[in-house]
Amino acid sequence: MSLQTSHSGNILVVDDSPDNVFLIQTILEGEGYTVYTAENGFLALEQLQAYPCDLVLLDLMMPGMDGYEVTRRIRGEMQLQQYIPILLITAHDAPNVAQGLDLGADDFIRKPVTMDELLARVRSLLRLKFIMDERDEIARxxxxxxxxxxxxxxxxxxxxxxxxxxxxxxxxxxxxxxxxxxxxxxxxxxxxxxxxxxxxxxxxxxxAGRKTLAFQPVNINQLLHEVVGELSPLAQAKSLPIHLDCGEPSNTSIVTGDRLELHRLFTNLISNAIKFTESGSVNIRCQNQILNQQKHNPESNFPDNIGEYITVEIADTGAGIPPEEQATLFERFRQGNHKISGSGLGLYLSRRIVEAHQGNIQVNSELGKGSVFTVSLPLQK
Missing domain, CATH: 1.10.287 (Helix Hairpins)
Structure with a gap:
């Protein structure tokens, strides 16, 4: 890996004081950097959206929108393709910069700035920027x-x-x-x-963000009947009955989703239940519920609003999952300590599918008694 150490890079200086801007611009341009300026936070955000730079030097105390808010928006709302370091500039009597660092700034420097300290901090953050860019490129x-x-x-x-x-x-x-x-x-x-x-x-x-979903009305009850029918031979080969308690397909179980991906989701979960169950049965139950994260379970990751959802429970009578594995079960390449091996990607993909449909997936399991996977999807309004 080669690190870029030459004095090059595009730097955006944001400060409402023309004198401060002139001083910093003179120092940076004298070292070979390309400098752009903005006199307030609003103009800085507009410029970043149109022309992303390599580093932002940001004054904390500005009228209209201070440096805290600019930092928050850069880190939270702006969908930038690459990481941009933020160097906060603060006066000696300015409030503590800890808030700015907590919001995502990378470093700070106090006024009046000295040339040596400013250049040292700029070089340090640009090295960080180039390292992260190369890392991201390798990952891509x-x-x-x-x-x-x-x-x-x-x-x-x-x-x-x-x-x-x-x-x-x-x-x-x-x-x-x-x-x-x-x-x-x-x-x-x-x-x-x-x-x-x-x-x-x-x-x-x-x-990679290359997945395109084709949303349409999908009858979950009907879909579950189809999946169970397709997987019945697998269960019959192990003498496992599949009990589907969802009633007949009706207009009360319709969600807006990608039918192919939802079929993939339930096929994966039900086939897993069959695969990891040697005796007993696989039970699938669905019901409509009004869910509210604050009212039902503050620690769950249900969507943080009130709405009507269809909840599908897929229960097996297998060996169960240890508590320490349940916490990371939906992460990439997480394989359980069971005899039947897999890629460790099926449940991770299931979670991604559920989240793409604004839903939730959870697991509740007890060793020796089996597991229950619960999927909640918002019903069509």
Whole structure:
């Protein structure tokens, strides 16, 4: 990694005092920096939105919008592509700068500024800026590489799946029982690998902001009936009954969402319940509820407003999940300490899908008694 240490960079100086601006501009331009100026916070935000810079020198005490508010907006409301360090400038008798640092500023310097201290702090923050830019670029390249690699892997896997299916159907001649068993194992392993590749591809689409959702009215009851029907053979192979208590599809269970992604969500959760349950049953229940974060559970991550939601509970009678694993279950590459391994991405992708629909997903589990995954999605208004 090469660090940029030459005196270059675009710096925005924000101060309502022309004398202060002239002094700082003279010092910085004398060192080879390109300097832009703004006389108040409003103009600074407009300029940052149009022409992002490498560093902001921001006076704390300004009329109309002070440096605290400018810092808060830069860090909170502005969707900047790259990180911009903020150096606060404060007078000796100004209030404590801790508030500005808490809001996201990176450093501060007191007036009257001295040339050596100003240049040292500017160089330090620009080094931070260039390091973070290179780190972000490496991360983008890595994500793009994984996305491209995953996409390219799908082609041979899909081809292999179709060829193995033809072999199983006898299209290329009769197979001996031993060959049938081998082909079945190969087909199952290929499907597992294809599923993992597809999941990884979807995860990176979400994280790269390349996932486009097609929102439309979706009947959750009807969708759950379809998913259960598709997964019934898996449950039957383990002699596990699936109990679906959602009633008949009706207009009271309609959400606005992407049907394909919601199908992926419930397929993942129900198939997990089947996979991790050796005996007992899988029970799915849904109901409409009025949810309010403040009233029901202040520690939960339900949306912070009152609204009508459809809540889907998927309960199994498996081994359960230890409490220490439940806290990180929906994070990337988090695999439980169970005998059946996975990619550690399925539940993370499920969370991303639920959040994209302004919903919530939670887990409640007890060792030896099973787990309950609860999905809440806002009903169509």
């Amino acid at each position: 390249q890595r994500e793009d590489f994984v996305s491209r690699l995953t996409h390219d892997l799908r082609t041979p896997l899909v081809a292999a799946d179709r060829m193995l299916s033809l072999l199983q159907q006898g299209a290329l001649g009769d197979l001996s029982p031993q060959m049938q068993e081998v082909i079945t194992i190969m087909a199952r392993s290929n499907i597992n690998l294809l599923t993992m590749v597809n999941t990884l591809l979807e995860v990176y689409r979400f994280e």
